[in-house]
Amino acid sequence: MAHFRATAFLVLMFFAMPVLSAELPVRKPGLWEIETTLPNPRIPKQVIRQCVDAATDQMMQSRAGINSQRECSKRDLQKSAGSITIDSTCTTGGKTRTSHVVITGSFDSGYTLTVTSQSEGAPESKTITMAAKWIGPCAADQKPGDMIMANGTKINIMDAQKLGAPAPPR
Numbered sequence: 289m290a291h292f293r294a295t296a297f298l299v300l301m302f303f304a305m306p307v308l309s310a311e312l313p314v315r316k317p318g319l320w321e322i323e324t325t326l327p328n329p330r331i332p333k334q335v336i337r338q339c340v341d342a343a344t345d346q347m348m349q350s351r352a353g354i355n356s357q358r359e360c361s362k363r364d365l366q367k368s369a370g371s372i373t374i375d376s377t378c379t380t381g382g383k384t385r386t387s388h389v390v391i392t393g394s395f396d397s398g399y400t401l402t403v404t405s406q407s408e409g410a411p412e413s414k415t416i417t418m419a420a421k422w423i424g425p426c427a428a429d430q431k432p433g434d435m436i437m438a439n440g441t442k443i444n445i446m447d448a449q450k451l452g453a454p455a456p457p458r
Contacts, residue, residue, distance in 0.1 A: 312372070313395040317341045319423040319430070327414040339426035339434040344445060384408040397422050 317340060324334045340348075360378040367373075374389040385407045393399030398421035406413040426432070433446040 312391075314342055314345050315340055315420075316396045316422050317345075317432075319426045320420050321423050322418055322420045325417045325419075327416065334438045336438060337423070337436040338445075339430040339432055341432035344433045348445065393420075 320338045320340060322336045322338065324336070326334070359380055360376050362375070362377040364375045365372065370392055372389075372391040374387070374391075376387045376389075378385050378387070385405055387403060387405040389401065389403050391399055391401045398419070401418040401420070402415065403417075404413050404415045426434070431444070433444045434442060435445055436442050
């Protein structure tokens with residue numbers, strides 16, 4: 289149950305971040321492994337595998353970008369030779385959250401995304417790190433949008449979106 293809650297927290301945290309779909313590169317199509325370290329040391333690292341193509345990657349970015357446009361009063365994006373930095377102030381559920389996101393690496397082979405956020409009323413900031421690496425082509429039994437959760441459950445983000453669920457992290 290703790291793993292399910294950690295994965296649900298990860299999904300919610302990612303979509304509370306300000307992602308600007310027009311500003312981020314599209315990931316290389318294929319199978320990506322994403323290892324997430326949460327701020328609670330009692331929760332083990334979560335490893336998720338995603339099979340993506342250009343359409344599913346763009347859908348995830350657009351979905352996050354739409355949410356952040358409604359909720360964020362500040363979104364500053366800076367690009368440098370080796371990183372993308374996003375600073376934001378967003379309001380979700382009546383509470384303000386500030387976030388500092390740093391993305392380094394390549395969307396063709398591997399990248400690291402570090403999110404430090406502070407929520408209104410929370411005693412301290414929290415940092416989540418996502419390390420993604422391209423594994424290779426998707427397996428023969430996978431289709432774009434398939435995601436294998438840390439507990440082995442397989443879902444398809446395109447199917448989940450049709451049912452109205454939020455898209456998983458990228």
